[in-house]
Amino acid sequence: VSNSGHERETQRVEAFSDGVFAFAVTLLVLDLVVPRFDHVATVPEVLSALRQDAPAYVALSLTFATIYILWVAHHGILRRVHHVDGSLLYANGLLLLLVSTCPFPTAFLAEFVDQPAGRLAAAMYSAYFLAVHLAFNLVLAAIQGGHHRAAHGFSDLEIAALRRRARFGPLAFLGAMLAAAWNAWVSVAICAGYWGILAYRSIQRHRHVEE
Amino acid sequence: VSNSGHERETQRVEAFSDGVFAFAVTLLVLDLVVPRFDHVATVPEVLSALRQDAPAYVALSLTFATIYILWVAHHGILRRVHHVDGSLLYANGLLLLLVSTCPFPTAFLAEFVDQPAGRLAAAMYSAYFLAVHLAFNLVLAAIQGGHHRAAHGFSDLEIAALRRRARFGPLAFLGAMLAAAWNAWVSVAICAGYWGILAYRSIQRHRHVEE
Amino acid sequence: VSNSGHERETQRVEAFSDGVFAFAVTLLVLDLVVPRFDHVATVPEVLSALRQDAPAYVALSLTFATIYILWVAHHGILRRVHHVDGSLLYANGLLLLLVSTCPFPTAFLAEFVDQPAGRLAAAMYSAYFLAVHLAFNLVLAAIQGGHHRAAHGFSDLEIAALRRRARFGPLAFLGAMLAAAWNAWVSVAICAGYWGILAYRSIQRHRHVEE
Amino acid sequence: VSNSGHERETQRVEAFSDGVFAFAVTLLVLDLVVPRFDHVATVPEVLSALRQDAPAYVALSLTFATIYILWVAHHGILRRVHHVDGSLLYANGLLLLLVSTCPFPTAFLAEFVDQPAGRLAAAMYSAYFLAVHLAFNLVLAAIQGGHHRAAHGFSDLEIAALRRRARFGPLAFLGAMLAAAWNAWVSVAICAGYWGILAYRSIQRHRHVEE
Numbered sequence: 144v145s146n147s148g149h150e151r152e153t154q155r156v157e158a159f160s161d162g163v164f165a166f167a168v169t170l171l172v173l174d175l176v177v178p179r180f181d182h183v184a185t186v187p188e189v190l191s192a193l194r195q196d197a198p199a200y201v202a203l204s205l206t207f208a209t210i211y212i213l214w215v216a217h218h219g220i221l222r223r224v225h226h227v228d229g230s231l232l233y234a235n236g237l238l239l240l241l242v243s244t245c246p247f248p249t250a251f252l253a254e255f256v257d258q259p260a261g262r263l264a265a266a267m268y269s270a271y272f273l274a275v276h277l278a279f280n281l282v283l284a285a286i287q288g289g290h291h292r293a294a295h296g297f298s299d300l301e302i303a304a305l306r307r308r309a310r311f312g313p314l315a316f317l318g319a320m321l322a323a324a325w326n327a328w329v330s331v332a333i334c335a336g337y338w339g340i341l342a343y344r345s346i347q348r349h350r351h352v353e354e
Numbered sequence: 355v356s357n358s359g360h361e362r363e364t365q366r367v368e369a370f371s372d373g374v375f376a377f378a379v380t381l382l383v384l385d386l387v388v389p390r391f392d393h394v395a396t397v398p399e400v401l402s403a404l405r406q407d408a409p410a411y412v413a414l415s416l417t418f419a420t421i422y423i424l425w426v427a428h429h430g431i432l433r434r435v436h437h438v439d440g441s442l443l444y445a446n447g448l449l450l451l452l453v454s455t456c457p458f459p460t461a462f463l464a465e466f467v468d469q470p471a472g473r474l475a476a477a478m479y480s481a482y483f484l485a486v487h488l489a490f491n492l493v494l495a496a497i498q499g500g501h502h503r504a505a506h507g508f509s510d511l512e513i514a515a516l517r518r519r520a521r522f523g524p525l526a527f528l529g530a531m532l533a534a535a536w537n538a539w540v541s542v543a544i545c546a547g548y549w550g551i552l553a554y555r556s557i558q559r560h561r562h563v564e565e
Numbered sequence: 566v567s568n569s570g571h572e573r574e575t576q577r578v579e580a581f582s583d584g585v586f587a588f589a590v591t592l593l594v595l596d597l598v599v600p601r602f603d604h605v606a607t608v609p610e611v612l613s614a615l616r617q618d619a620p621a622y623v624a625l626s627l628t629f630a631t632i633y634i635l636w637v638a639h640h641g642i643l644r645r646v647h648h649v650d651g652s653l654l655y656a657n658g659l660l661l662l663l664v665s666t667c668p669f670p671t672a673f674l675a676e677f678v679d680q681p682a683g684r685l686a687a688a689m690y691s692a693y694f695l696a697v698h699l700a701f702n703l704v705l706a707a708i709q710g711g712h713h714r715a716a717h718g719f720s721d722l723e724i725a726a727l728r729r730r731a732r733f734g735p736l737a738f739l740g741a742m743l744a745a746a747w748n749a750w751v752s753v754a755i756c757a758g759y760w761g762i763l764a765y766r767s768i769q770r771h772r773h774v775e776e
Numbered sequence: 777v778s779n780s781g782h783e784r785e786t787q788r789v790e791a792f793s794d795g796v797f798a799f800a801v802t803l804l805v806l807d808l809v810v811p812r813f814d815h816v817a818t819v820p821e822v823l824s825a826l827r828q829d830a831p832a833y834v835a836l837s838l839t840f841a842t843i844y845i846l847w848v849a850h851h852g853i854l855r856r857v858h859h860v861d862g863s864l865l866y867a868n869g870l871l872l873l874l875v876s877t878c879p880f881p882t883a884f885l886a887e888f889v890d891q892p893a894g895r896l897a898a899a900m901y902s903a904y905f906l907a908v909h910l911a912f913n914l915v916l917a918a919i920q921g922g923h924h925r926a927a928h929g930f931s932d933l934e935i936a937a938l939r940r941r942a943r944f945g946p947l948a949f950l951g952a953m954l955a956a957a958w959n960a961w962v963s964v965a966i967c968a969g970y971w972g973i974l975a976y977r978s979i980q981r982h983r984h985v986e987e
Binding site: 155158159162163166167170173228229230232233236239240243244245246247250251254255258259260263264 | 790791794795797798799801802803804805806808810812816817818819821822823836837840841844847848851855975978979980
């Protein structure tokens with residue numbers, strides 16, 4: 144198999160992954176439902192219906208941001224991989240399966256976060272992103288695996304650093320899961336805080352690369 | 355990092371952005387609902403139901419056109435950027451988050467424009483596109499920012515002209531928002547007028563480039 | 566503007582168009598609704614509900630096939646265009662706006678074809694595809710327009726032949742629209758027949774190119 | 777027609793196919809419905825509603841996995857085809873039409889698998905994937921067809937081996953269809969087993985290529 148064949152193979156996995164990431168976050172909009180009334184509604188009624196939907200706006204923004212930052216990391220890594228073998232293909236498939244279902248835990252959180260089932264909803268939301276980040280670690284492990292040694296552009300030090308960094312995600316969402324036993328909003332705040340730290344780090348890293 | 359790596363990075367951001375833009379405008383069709391009856395409907399009943407849905411057709415066309423022209427501008431600019439750093443990545447992420455939710459303010463406008471909450475709906479629709487165009491200005495600012503100086507194909511004069519032109523969008527939608535306090539349809543007409551002017555300008559500019 | 570810049574511009578319009586075409590036909594599946602019962606349903610009940618949905622299967626297949634063949638033509642033409650100017654961009658935008666809404670006339674046809682409003686539904690379905698094919702002719706006209714003379718890979722003879730061939734679409738759907746005044750299923754049959762002829766032609770043409 | 781033109785043609789068919797594949801599996805998430813209550817729900821009520829939806833999670837995962845492995849095969853083959861003629865274009869169109877409707881048989885299976893219509897649902901689900909795999913065989917036949925002889929990168933031995941392997945899919949899903957006459961879950965287990973065998977094979981094959 145020629146080098147150019149490998150190149151195209153990687154590009155197609157990237158294109159498919161980009162598609163699923165982009166579609167999944169765009170489908171989140173279906174969780175935003177325009178209030179419908181069986182009568183001609185007054186302005187205060189409409190405003191109050193919009194306000195009741197506030198958890199949906201928060202949940203959508205949080206999921207979008209988390210998936211987007213994951214996509215940034217995924218893209219930074221995959222573009223330096225020159226060859227896609229079976230284990231990477233399936234680890235990536237598991238990641239995409241999970242990413243593609245993100246509108247479900249998001250809508251679940253939005254529906255129940257301010258109800259008695261709020262802590263359950265927050266725990267499930269955190270558990271979902273825990274699973275997503277474990278799958279992302281699986282992708283990294285598949286890249287590190289022996290069959291790729293010659294086929295990716297990472298030094299041993301770099302990939303070890305990537306894997307060390309990637310351990311932070313599962314830990315953060317495990318923490319958010321445990322916090323959900325106590326309070327739903329604290330759990331959501333941990334998820335948001337995780338995103339903030341990663342966004343900050345990523346911007347720093349990009350700066351560094353350029354200097 | 356090699357030049358070819360940079361090239362691919364830009365292309366992937368473009369591909370992801372194209373996905374979200376294309377997908378968001380295609381999801382607008384879900385706002386068009388086929389009338390359902392609990393009896394076998396007569397032709398006049400069906401026609402009258404279709405006529406009542408007219409605001410949905412107007413709102414869909416307007417949003418599609420506005421997002422499309424934004425995509426044209428976005429595409430004209432991004433294809434001359436050679437390197438994507440952290441701040442551009444996140445400014446673009448904010449833009450995509452907003453673009454991906456376009457079916458919501460569109461459906462909201464369509465539902466309430468001819469009701470007492472019509473001015474509220476028009477104000478929110480304008481506010482949504484105001485936010486979209488502010489995010490677009492953020493993308494331009496990120497490109498202009500120091501880290502890109504050497505990494506984009508724009509002269510200082512060109513990028514200053516782009517930024518001057520881009521200030522028109524937020525002003526137009528601010529105007530539409532204020533007009534909504536007076537009349538919903540005037541506000542919608544300003545949004546449509548903005549689109550018409552930009553389409554005309556863009557065609558002129560394309561002509562110019564070619565000569 | 567360099568040649569490679571032009572190349573990339575064309576590719577991005579193609580990518581965006583492919584996205585809208587692919588999304589729109591995939592969204593057609595939302596017109597297929599799994600029957601729901603408020604009791605545990607027996608096998609005959611489920612089968613009868615599926616049978617009642619038969620028009621939806623026919624309508625989905627017909628729209629998918631028509632959009633697919635249009636995409637094939639669109640793709641065959643756009644890949645030989647080297648430069649995208651303003652009028653082509655907007656003609657293409659109009660085509661995409663129409664294509665993106667294909668699930669709506671399809672669901673409308675499926676809902677009403679076997680009811681008193683069936684002829685209305687068939688007339689609207691034909692009118693929709695008439696508009697789509699007129700927009701496609703506009704795309705061809707924009708390519709033929711003076712500004713492209715040097716920028717596309719077609720000889721004058723070829724593009725005249727393309728435009729002659731493209732006149733067939735509007736005529737066929739105008740015929741289907743008129744036929745709808747008489748009988749809905751005849752109108753649908755004309756739409757299907759048009760597709761059959763074009764598919765046959767396209768296979769012949771591909772054969773020819775290769776010899 | 778130049779070689780580079782052929783190259784781009786193949787890439788666009790790949791891009792369109794990737795779009796439909798990626799989009800169809802992402803739309804599966806719409807089958808997961810957040811439970812809604814007309815009162816403030818207790819935790820046990822929510823948990824019980826989630827448990828009742830278990831067949832939907834199983835069905836989604838199974839369809840995602842089957843489509844994903846099909847995409848892997850499709851991608852491995854198409855990237856070695858240098859020219860797309862009419863029969864390949866239409867065979868591929870039929871495959872995409874079927875793939876794009878995958879959320880429907882999946883939702884149908886999830887709704888009825890634990891009801892009296894469960895065997896009917898399992899039979900239809902298997903029949904759907906039987907049709908998908910027959911369409912995939914048609915794609916292979918179109919590639920093998922005379923017009924491509926010089927235009928794909930497969931030796932006669934390789935393509936014969938591909939076609940032999942591809943016969944396994946229709947047989948497995950025919951088996952699952954027949955098994956559905958006896959028991960719905962056995963039929964589903966055969967579908968899952970088929971996927972497991974192919975995933976295992978594909979990983980082996982990728983290993984082999986690399987050595």
